[in-house]
Amino acid sequence: MKDELLFCPLGGSGEIGMNMNLFAYGKPGEHKWIMVDIGVTFADDTLPGIDLIYPDPGFIVDKKDDLLGIILTHAHEDHIGAIAHLWPQLKCKIFATPFTAVLIKEKFKEKNIDVTKFLKIVQLNGTVNLDPFKIEYITLTHSILEPNGLRIETPAGVILHTGDWKIDPEPLIGEKINSDRLKEIGNEGVLAMICDSTNVFSMGKAGSELDVRKSLLNIMGSLKKRIVMASFASNVARMETAFYCAEKTGRQISLVGRSMHRIFKAARQCGYLKNVIEPIDARDAKKIAREKIVYLCTGSQGEPMAALMRISSNTHPDVFIEKDDAVIFSSKIIPGNEKKLYKLQNQLVKDGVEVISEESEFVHVSGHPNRDDLREMYDWVKPQCAVPVHGEHRHMIEHMKFAKEMKVPHPVQVENGDIVKLAPGKPHVFDKAPSGRLYLDGNMSVEEDAQSIKDRKNISANGYMEVTILITAKGNIHKRPVLTFRGLPVYDVDEFIYELEEAIEKTTRTFSIKSKKQEFNLIDALKITCRKCAKDFTGKRPFININLVRI
Incomplete structure (x- = not known):
């Protein structure tokens, strides 16, 4: 079987944020992998209690023995923010330029993880050898210090992964874009360019x-x-x-x-x-x-x-x-x-x-390439294949059209989880990797459909009710239930409690609570009763917790 060269985005394709990209080379089943960037995105008001979201790395965690390293392009949170949360599952080398490395160390320090042995600092325009990959850092310009594109050389051909970039003729701090090297790389031949799509709808240049x-x-x-x-x-x-x-x-x-x-x-x-x-x-x-x-x-x-x-x-x-x-x-x-x-x-x-603000005065320029910047990059690099990333679907589809305009022979459209075979043969999506999102809930990583998130959403929309019922040794209710509720629009509290107590007593009378199974059945029945009572009285269906206490 022939060696193949693969690309797979797990985050950042079909969205702006939480970038995570994988490259692989080798025979099917014997691939060696590298990861480029490991970022986060920030949650909005629809996810109460969640701050950070990052790609689910499960697909590469299963292959971590063949993961040669994480290569970081620059220090924005959407490219490095998940590293301290996900690296403990991967335990591989990390490569970064000096400024990015300083910020990485701080992230690990906050988590009390000593990463010194694994963190390798790469000088600007330096190289990293991770056989079969030879990676060269190329200085670009962006809205942060030390942004890098990556020239990834493999036996099957060269990939240029741009990371985030623009063409800033006067960046003020840090070097100008290394256009001479980019032209050389283009002349040497580029099999595929993985390229930023953020500003593909913006005409002209990004500005300085x-x-x-x-x-x-x-x-x-x-x-x-x-x-x-x-x-x-x-x-x-x-x-x-x-x-x-x-x-x-x-x-x-x-x-x-x-x-x-x-x-x-x-x-x-x-x-x-x-x-x-x-x-x-x-x-x-x-x-x-x-x-x-x-x-x-x-x-x-x-x-x-x-x-x-x-x-x-x-x-x-x-x-x-x-x-x-x-x-x-x-x-x-x-x-x-x-x-x-x-x-x-x-x-x-x-x-x-x-x-x-930018609505009234000229106070900001973007860090991403406008259309004329993209045109220049395509003229320098002349890739055989273009893979738009770092954008929502509308950006990436527009970037596909643009790549065709630029006469790129094989543009390939991807979304998170797509596995692209770049070589041998014509580049195409040929498989799907499991992909998804993880939420940082407190200090735990949870799945998108985690019960904790569902419960909080329910409580935030409908309120909360707790019912504690004391049960005698003979299985009867002792005195009145203890009721607590929060977030319910109740004006006449006494009447609401009276109706609830009536409904609870009526339901419990129909049960003889001798076994555990009967206890569970009673709890389920009480939840239905309380929810119906609350719905009739307030129009809300609260999150309900029932406690049975034997005395």
Whole structure:
């Protein structure tokens, strides 16, 4: 049987977030695997109590003895966020450039896992040999430090996995995109390119951080009072811009929010942000005149616990904001966050604060390739096969059309779990791997249909009722049942309790509770009775818990 080269996304194809990609080479049944990225996505209000969601790695956990390593392209949460949760099931080597490695170490530290033996730091534009894969890191530009594409060389041909990227002619911090090497790679021949689809609907070019800096300097120069700027902490170039603009406008700068401090520290540790003014502690910034300070803070998406939300609701211990101050949202709205973000902006405007966002001024550029950036990448790389990833289905289908426009002979459309045979023969989806999502519930990984989530959804929609019934040795009810309920719209509590007690007594009279089986039957009957009674009285069907206590 011939050796084959496979690609399989377990996350990030058909959605934006939680990227996890697998590559395999070898004879059927004897494949060696590598994983590229291991990210999370964030839960919304439909999942009470859930913060993080990540791909189910079950398919590769079964093959972990043949997994040669996890290769990380860059340090955004949707590419590294699941590592400390899932790595203990895989226990393989991890490869990352210095800045990404610093943030990875912190994630493991929080979990008390010593990963030193397994974490291998790769220098920028460095190589990793994991026979039969030879992996070369290629410096790209994106909205974070040290974004890398991967040239993956195998005996069957070369794959270029772009990771997240754009073409930024002036990234301000870090190297420019290594276009010379990309052209060389294209000339040497590329079997397949696995490529970012996020901005495929956006025309023109993604734009440069330098242009944002010029615009922000103008905006800040015209503001007279306190300035609060919110952006993604991971965008170190934007962070440096905030420092630069503060200095140029004669202001001090203070960082607010845990992520801002964490990323600032990590960037400094890796030799970045060396020539900026020193930030001052938010407690000391209180003593500085309003027109002499810039606060750079987290919360550009209206996150409830982030610094900006706490500042706007006057619950932040050190930073407050008042009429005629200005808040600059130097970021884009991530789809799904509109509601909470507009709520925050409306509150600020109502309080007399000036709000400046991408809707009114030029304050942000994306980190992903617009159509002209994509065109340039395809011209350089000239792949035989294109596999769009990192997008919802609408993005990936549009990217498929674009690849055909670019005369790519074999574009292949995928979704999570598809196994693509890239070689030998014409690239095509030929099998399906089990794929799905895991939810981080507290500190446990649970399945999508976990009972804990179903119960919480039920309680949040319908309320909760607990009934405790005391049973004598002869099997009779002793006194009245003890009733507790929460989240039910009950106005006349006494009447509701009276009706419930009546219904409960009527049901229990029909049972003789001598055996365990009869106990279970009574519990089931009582649940039906209480739910019916609650439905008739309130219109709700609460989550019901029945306790039988023998005395």
